[in-house]
Amino acid sequence: MKKQIIISGFGGQGVMSIGKSLVEAAVDEGMHATWVPSYGPEMRGGTANCSVVLSDEPVGSPVFTYPTELIAMNLPSLTKFEPNVVAGGTIFVNSSIISQKVERTDVRAVYVPCDAIADQLGNKKVSNMVMLGAYIAATGALKEETIRHMLVEMFTGPKAKLVELNMKALEEGAKCLEG
Amino acid sequence: MEKELWKGNEAIAEAAIRAGVNCFFGYPITPQNEIPEYMSAHLPEAGGVFVQSESELAAINMVYGAASSGMRAMTSSSSPGVSLKQEGISYMAGAELPGVIVNMMRGGPGLGTIQPSQCDYFQATRGGGNGDYRTMVLAPCNIQEAVDMTQEAFDLADLYRMPVVVLGDGMIGQMMEPIVWHDIPKRELPAKDWAANGRRGRDHNNFVTSLRMDAPDCEEHNRALQRKYDLISQTEVRWEETDTADCEILIAAYGTPARIASSAVEELRAKGVKAGLFRPKTVWPFPSKRLAEIAGQDSVKAILVVEMSMGQMVEDVQLATKCVKPIGFHGRPGGMFPSVEGIMEEAEKLLKEVQ
Amino acid sequence: MTTVYRKSAGLQDRELHYCPGCSHGIVHKLVAECMEELGVIDTAVLVCPVGCSVFAGHYLACDAVEAAHGRAPAVATGIKRTHPDQLVVTYQGDGDLASIGAAEIVHAAMRGEKFTTIFINNAIFGMTGGQMAPTTLLGQRATTAPHGRQKEIHGSPIRVSEMLATLDGLAYAERVCVTDIPHLNKAKKAIKKAFELQLSGVGFTFVEVLCACPTNWGMAPLEANKWLMENMAAYYPLGVIKEVQA
Numbered sequence: 001m002k003k004q005i006i007i008s009g010f011g012g013q014g015v016m017s018i019g020k021s022l023v024e025a026a027v028d029e030g031m032h033a034t035w036v037p038s039y040g041p042e043m044r045g046g047t048a049n050c051s052v053v054l055s056d057e058p059v060g061s062p063v064f065t066y067p068t069e070l071i072a073m074n075l076p077s078l079t080k081f082e083p084n085v086v087a088g089g090t091i092f093v094n095s096s097i098i099s100q101k102v103e104r105t106d107v108r109a110v111y112v113p114c115d116a117i118a119d120q121l122g123n124k125k126v127s128n129m130v131m132l133g134a135y136i137a138a139t140g141a142l143k144e145e146t147i148r149h150m151l152v153e154m155f156t157g158p159k160a161k162l163v164e165l166n167m168k169a170l171e172e173g174a175k176c177l178e179g
Numbered sequence: 180m181e182k183e184l185w186k187g188n189e190a191i192a193e194a195a196i197r198a199g200v201n202c203f204f205g206y207p208i209t210p211q212n213e214i215p216e217y218m219s220a221h222l223p224e225a226g227g228v229f230v231q232s233e234s235e236l237a238a239i240n241m242v243y244g245a246a247s248s249g250m251r252a253m254t255s256s257s258s259p260g261v262s263l264k265q266e267g268i269s270y271m272a273g274a275e276l277p278g279v280i281v282n283m284m285r286g287g288p289g290l291g292t293i294q295p296s297q298c299d300y301f302q303a304t305r306g307g308g309n310g311d312y313r314t315m316v317l318a319p320c321n322i323q324e325a326v327d328m329t330q331e332a333f334d335l336a337d338l339y340r341m342p343v344v345v346l347g348d349g350m351i352g353q354m355m356e357p358i359v360w361h362d363i364p365k366r367e368l369p370a371k372d373w374a375a376n377g378r379r380g381r382d383h384n385n386f387v388t389s390l391r392m393d394a395p396d397c398e399e400h401n402r403a404l405q406r407k408y409d410l411i412s413q414t415e416v417r418w419e420e421t422d423t424a425d426c427e428i429l430i431a432a433y434g435t436p437a438r439i440a441s442s443a444v445e446e447l448r449a450k451g452v453k454a455g456l457f458r459p460k461t462v463w464p465f466p467s468k469r470l471a472e473i474a475g476q477d478s479v480k481a482i483l484v485v486e487m488s489m490g491q492m493v494e495d496v497q498l499a500t501k502c503v504k505p506i507g508f509h510g511r512p513g514g515m516f517p518s519v520e521g522i523m524e525e526a527e528k529l530l531k532e533v534q
Numbered sequence: 535m536t537t538v539y540r541k542s543a544g545l546q547d548r549e550l551h552y553c554p555g556c557s558h559g560i561v562h563k564l565v566a567e568c569m570e571e572l573g574v575i576d577t578a579v580l581v582c583p584v585g586c587s588v589f590a591g592h593y594l595a596c597d598a599v600e601a602a603h604g605r606a607p608a609v610a611t612g613i614k615r616t617h618p619d620q621l622v623v624t625y626q627g628d629g630d631l632a633s634i635g636a637a638e639i640v641h642a643a644m645r646g647e648k649f650t651t652i653f654i655n656n657a658i659f660g661m662t663g664g665q666m667a668p669t670t671l672l673g674q675r676a677t678t679a680p681h682g683r684q685k686e687i688h689g690s691p692i693r694v695s696e697m698l699a700t701l702d703g704l705a706y707a708e709r710v711c712v713t714d715i716p717h718l719n720k721a722k723k724a725i726k727k728a729f730e731l732q733l734s735g736v737g738f739t740f741v742e743v744l745c746a747c748p749t750n751w752g753m754a755p756l757e758a759n760k761w762l763m764e765n766m767a768a769y770y771p772l773g774v775i776k777e778v779q780a
Contacts, residue, residue: 020355023184023355023356024184027182027184027357032356032357033184033356033357034354034355034356035354035355035356036350036353036354037353037354059356060438060439060441060442060445060519061438061439061441061442061443061518061519062350062354062356062438063350063439063516063518064518064519065518065519065520201616202612202615202616204611204612228615228616230611230615230645232608232611232641233637233638233640233641234637236605236608236637236638237605237607237608237611237637237638237641238608240601240602240605240608240609240612240638241608241609241611241612241615242612243599243601243602243605243608243609243612244581244599244601244608244609244610244611244612244613245612245613245615245616246612247599247609247612247613248579248599248612248613248616248617250612250616252612266602266605267602267605270601270602274600375579375597375598375599375613376579376597376613376617376620377576377577377578377579377596377597377617377620378575378576378577378595378596378597379576379577380576384546384591384594384595384596384597384598385597385598386591386592386597386598386599386600387598387599387600388582388591388598388599388600389600390588390600
């Protein structure tokens with residue numbers, strides 16, 4: 001298995017942390033993984049993206065031109081990266097703020113109203129976790145227990161209550177695949 | 180051993196702490212800020228000293244001072260900042276002081292860009308400051324290697340009494356990947372009986388200086404430095420090669436481009452193109468001898484050098500191989516990096532041209 | 535027989551290369567005597583500048599490090615921070631400290647680095663041959679100011695002690711000279727006090743010594759001392775500029 005994923009959106013949408021969570025979980029599961037951020041001014045509010053490779057084999061190039069999956073959290077990201085996704089790949093669209101549809105017909109499109117779901121859960125910040133839930137459900141790349149384990153380690157002490165919220169966000173994201 | 184996920188810059192800082200660095204002096208510049216940030220939080224916990232200096236000039240001179248007094252000292256920066264450090268690096272070379280300097284290269288010239296680059300190869304491998312001198316230059320291509328090399332850099336610096344540069348690029352500093360912490364084999368190191376840290380009963384004072392006012396004395400000093408550099412060129416050369424035994428197209432690259440090239444080699448092989456990779460792990464001393472041997476193989480039709488610059492290491496490849504085979508160059512300067520597809524295309528094009 | 539005077543153990547047995555009438559030799563001696571009296575010759579580290587006193591490590595008996603031009607305060611920071619219990623002293627001229635090393639001295643003072651700087655102010659670049667320094671007086675001739683320093687072109691001379699005294703990190707600054715025995719005695723007291731304050735950990739300590747450079751001033755030694763008192767001491771007032779109680 002080898003996944004080359006681009007996750008892109010506005011700074012503050014948690015795109016970097018979606019990537020980090022994927023890599024962390026993959027490493028927990030014994031896979032090889034790399035995370036490369038686009039860094040610089042975009043970190044401070046503009047468009048940000050990161051490139052993630054998950055693989056059973058050691059990772060050669062950590063950067064790539066053609067992703068197997070694109071997670072587009074905003075419209076500029078969809079416009080920029082849609083043409084590069086490999087045929088048969090998957091594009092995840094944050095349909096809460098992207099009204100446009102995926103134009104290509106040789107890729108799978110998954111629409112996830114991340115922000116709307118996060119709002120319903122009462123915390124806008126978990127919108128990226130909703131997307132992560134959708135990604136995992138769609139690709140089967142990682143196990144849900146791994147993510148839960150990771151969240152338990154991440155949120156400790158007074159923050160422990162956030163584990164359930166985040167798990168709920170993952171579940172709701174996964175449900176978007178059912179329709 | 181357990182794999183841990185680390186960001187390159189933070190891993191380098193942690194590696195230095197594990198290697199027993201006593202002090203770190205640095206000044207902010209992107210893309211290496213996580214190194215001083217990590218040091219400011221964790222080095223004092225480990226009993227060391229962190230100072231944010233007023234400039235890169237001051238930082239390297241703090242390293243010079245601490246090293247003079249026998250400490251394991253370190254600084255890090257990125258290209259424009261490393262230019263400023265050249266003064267101190269030259270003085271350290273002259274005074275034969277150990278120290279570790281990390282350069283997370285970014286695109287230049289001038290302010291250039293904060294994106295990854297390899298445009299300081301000449302500066303790093305030719306000395307960089309004034310005078311006839313070299314620094315050892317270790318060039319990691321992934322975070323595991325960055326961590327291992329940083330730890331070893333301190334021993335190398337102490338052993339040869341010279342500044343050692345860890346030459347990374349912004350990509351290595353900024354990316355995350357799993358690593359394993361292993362114990363780096365320790366070397367037998369000489370006592371620092373030259374250090375100026377108080378006489379403590381010694382019958383003479385130690386005076387650490389790069390000044391050799393008397394010309395014959397200065398000439399002899401230069402010759403002695405050269406003997407040391409010659410020794411290092413014999414004993415400390417490192418490289419890695421993949422699929423070189425029967426390769427027709429040899430790709431030579433270091434750092435991040437070498438990593439990208441390794442994927443290109445794999446894909447070229449899958450297509451039936453006999454590609455191989457030669458990756459210097461020390462860019463000074465440069466692995467000239469082995470590279471010349473491979474270039475001389477009957478199988479090798481051409482060499483493609485890939486860099487994130489307009490062509491710097493390519494000159495060392497030309498010198499090493501004496502151009503016995505055609506040498507092509509594929510460079511992406513200014514913060515861009517080569518793609519797997521781009522390298523494959525250049526390799527196939529070059530191979531077609533020479534056949 | 536009673537010994538009434540002997541060379542300080544803080545000095546090596548070497549002939550100094552300084553010109554006749556130069557103040558460096560006297561200041562070296564005072565530094566050496568203070569180190570000896572405080573019993574720190576065996577633990578002190580001296581940081582030498584670029585300039586005439588580049589060889590100070592060959593004259594003083596303690597360990598020494600030669601810094602790049604102007605960088606002595608950074609070098610001393612590296613040493614003192616890793617050897618907090620030892621006396622660390624930078625010895626710097628006015629070209630070194632007030633010109634190329636202005637940033638290093640200001641920031642060492644700002645951080646309150648616990649070392650002492652002996653600042654040799656002779657209003658000229660000595661070693662390179664009498665070029666204008668930031669401390670050269672208005673009207674004073676230099677090889678790069680052949681018509682004398684002019685305010686409109688070169689600006690007014692910098693009073694380093696007063697400038698550094700505005701920084702909280704500076705614990706003690708005094709300006710002295712060594713033109714005669716009473717002044718020399720005062721200078722020695724200032725240096726010793728600076729060393730004592732350093733060892734008590736109060737902060738950055740600074741002694742500015744107005745010095746003569748007869749060679750580059752084009753004067754005989756006695757004439758140079760007279761010129762110093764009449765001109766330099768008028769612009770750079772002698773005395774304690776700042777003292778924070780330990």
